[in-house]
Every structure is written in structure tokens, then in C-alpha cells.
Amino acid sequence: MLSDKIKTIISKYLSNQASNSELDELGLWLEESAHQKEFYYYVKTNYAINFNLQKFDSKNSKKQLLALIDKDKKVVRINKFRSIIKYAAAASILLVITLTVFFQREANTQLVEPAVVNSIEPGTDKATLTLEDGTQVTLEKGVSFQLQNASSDGEGIIYQTGEKNTKEVIYNYLTIPRGGQFFIKLSDGTQVWLNSESKLKYPINFKENETRKVELVYGEAYFDVSPSSAHNGTKFIVYNQSQEIEVLGTEFNIKAYRDETNIYTTLVEGKVSVNTPISNQILKPSQQTNFNLEANSMTISEVNVYNEVSWKDGVLSFRRKPLADIMKVLSRWYDVEIYFANDSIKKAGFNGVLGKDQNIEEILKTIKNFGVINDYDIEDKHIILK
Incomplete structure (x- = not known):
């Protein structure tokens, strides 16, 4: 017994x-x-x-x-x-x-x-990369790919760090299909894990001394954000539908699928501010906001982060x-x-x-x-x- x-x-x-x-x-x-x-x-x-x-x-x-x-x-x-x-x-x-x-x-x-x-078959590492000129590149496990400012081993794509764009911001898109997942390291060192049926819009380089901005167009993503202390104090903001998340340096998860009416933001560690047209909420680790798009309401709860x-x-x-x-x-x-x-x-x-x-x-x-x-x-x- x-x-x-x-x-x-x-x-x-x-x-x-x-x-x-x-x-x-x-x-x-x-x-x-x-x-x-x-x-x-x-x-x-x-x-x-x-x-x-x-x-x-x-x-x-x-x-x-x-x-x-x-x-x-x-x-x-x-x-x-x-x-x-x-x-x-x-x-x-x-x-x-x-x-x-x-x-x-x-x-x-x-x-x-x-x-x-x-x-x-279970899902695997795969994504479609859309470049600034509209060119689409298929990224998949086992296939390497090289750009001037980025490289992929088929499981993720890594952008070169240290380069600054002082003239204009050029965006790429990374789209993850159903049955897929992918990892990306942005030029500021921020790491993002993207779940199935997700899409991320991001700059290939961030402007120096300006707020770093990306957009989770839809889907689910886990962010490990490079701290503001490493970038002259610049903030990091993630936009998504009707909300924006302001970050100083932290780890968090956003779940915002197109076929769901609720957006869930879960803080793992650090501090974020979840801003919507109706509310501004500061999250503590292990807290989650639930923003209901239909009811235009938000709640906060304690969750099991794992x-x-x-x-x-x-x-x-x-x-x-x-x-x-x-x-x-x-x-x-x-x-x-x-x-x-x-x-x-x-x-x-x-x-x-x-x-x-x-x-x-x-x-x-x-x-x-x-x-x-x-x-x-x-x-x-x-x-x-x-």
C-alpha cells in the first residue's frame, strides 16, 4: 500500500x-x-x-x-x-x-x-516566411535556409543581432499552419515560440532608441523578451487584435485564435501591462487575463502556469x-x-x-x-x- x-x-x-x-x-x-x-x-x-x-x-x-x-x-x-x-x-x-x-x-x-x-501524423516544425517584397519561403524541419540578415535550420529562424535600422522599419511575416510550430529569435534577442495556426508580424531590425513593436496577428505565442536595460531603456510592445501588451523584460504567453472570442494573456515572470479599450491591467507572475471580445469585458485569475x-x-x-x-x-x-x-x-x-x-x-x-x-x-x- x-x-x-x-x-x-x-x-x-x-x-x-x-x-x-x-x-x-x-x-x-x-x-x-x-x-x-x-x-x-x-x-x-x-x-x-x-x-x-x-x-x-x-x-x-x-x-x-x-x-x-x-x-x-x-x-x-x-x-x-x-x-x-x-x-x-x-x-x-x-x-x-x-x-x-x-x-x-x-x-x-x-x-x-x-x-x-x-x-x-503529429505536427512538426514548419512555417511560411513572407519577405518585405511579398516573396514567400517555405521553412520546414530538415531544410536549411539563408538570408542576408537571417538563417534557418528548419526548426527556427534567427535574425542577426546588433544591426540598427535608422531609416525605415521593414517587416517580415512568419505564418505557422495547422499541424505546425516554429521558433524565431528577433534582431533584439527576443525569443518567440509560435504554436499551430499562428501568424507574427515583426521588423527585421528595430529602430534605435524607439519602442520595439511586433504584432501577433492571430494564434498563440510564447515570448521571452530581451530586457529594456539591454536596449537603452526602450519598451517592447506586442499588439494583438483589440489589446496591446507593454513589456519591460519578461516571459509571457498570448493565446488569441481567430475562431475563439477570448484572448488569454498569461504572465510567467516579470511584469506586463495589458491594455484594452476598456481596461489597463498590470499582471503578476501566474496571473492570466481573459479578454472577451464579444462581451467587451476582462477578468483576471490565478492559473497553473505550466x-x-x-x-x-x-x-x-x-x-x-x-x-x-x-x-x-x-x-x-x-x-x-x-x-x-x-x-x-x-x-x-x-x-x-x-x-x-x-x-x-x-x-x-x-x-x-x-x-x-x-x-x-x-x-x-x-x-x-x-
């Missing part, structure tokens, strides 16, 4: 709050095969998939589990998360909890699954998300259209952490095995959930 201490560490591990020493302890404990089985059954029973937390055995167990998960909550910088991911991989602890490993086994039997054959930004590190982390929201994320990454034959299943709740390199049919099979859906059909790039 698991000790209370191990249960606590597992809970903190699954909610991305475990310290390095706790990961050490969990790694040593998991070296025994008997403990691996205990770990599997405990996670399967308590953390797999739930329908808005209605699957627990009793009200008491539900209350205790929620209290355990909420216990000792604290803000963890994204750099800490990166180190934990790296350490966990080295210690053979699966930080990316693939649904296949944990949730497709039957009691007292070993996992025996036939190989999944599916033509739907769940909001893990996509850039190859992980999709969902905490109490309805199936409809999860499928929207998957449809962009796998470049598929997903339909619901029954609207009632759209609100089914889900907790899980998925690797972005997983086969989508593995995910769908697991959701089906847990009764969230009765079945699914895949035809070309179309998926129907029943």
Missing part, C-alpha cells in the same frame, strides 16, 4: 509542483517493479479521466483528493519546469504521462496492444478541461477536423498530460476505453466522436 508521503509526491508530480528532491525520491521508489504497478493503479484510479469529478467512490475521497492536489500550491518559474522535465527524463520518470502507458492496461494483465496504423505554456516544450497539459476544448487543441496540432455526433459529451471533464508526438488514435482509443465516448470514426482528416 502506498504511504501518505508517496501519495503526496505523486499528486504534486502530476500537478507539476514536485521539487527536484521529491523527484529523486519518486525515482528511487519506482526502481522496484512492484512499486511501478502500485503507481500505475493509483494513477489510473485517481487521476485518469473524470466526468467533472463525478467518478470518485465517495464524497470524502473526492474531497481528500482535491485537498491533496491543492495543498502546498506555489508559483514555479518556467525555468524550474524545464529543469524538472530534463531531470525526469534522465531519471526515467515519465513526466509526459502518455495515456497509452498508464490507462490502457487491464487489471492483472500485461499491456498487449496491436500497432496503431494511422495516416494522421498548463498554459507546456505546449512549447512538446507537452499538452490539461486540467479539468472539457472535451470540446481539448479537441480544439488537438485539431490544430494534428491538422484534422473533429466533430461531435452527440453534443452532451462536449462537456465531459478531463485531466491528462500528453506528448505532442503521440498518435492521435492512441488518444482516442483511451478516451473510448474510459467511456467518455462510445466510439469514433476516422476518415482522411476527419474525425467523428460518438
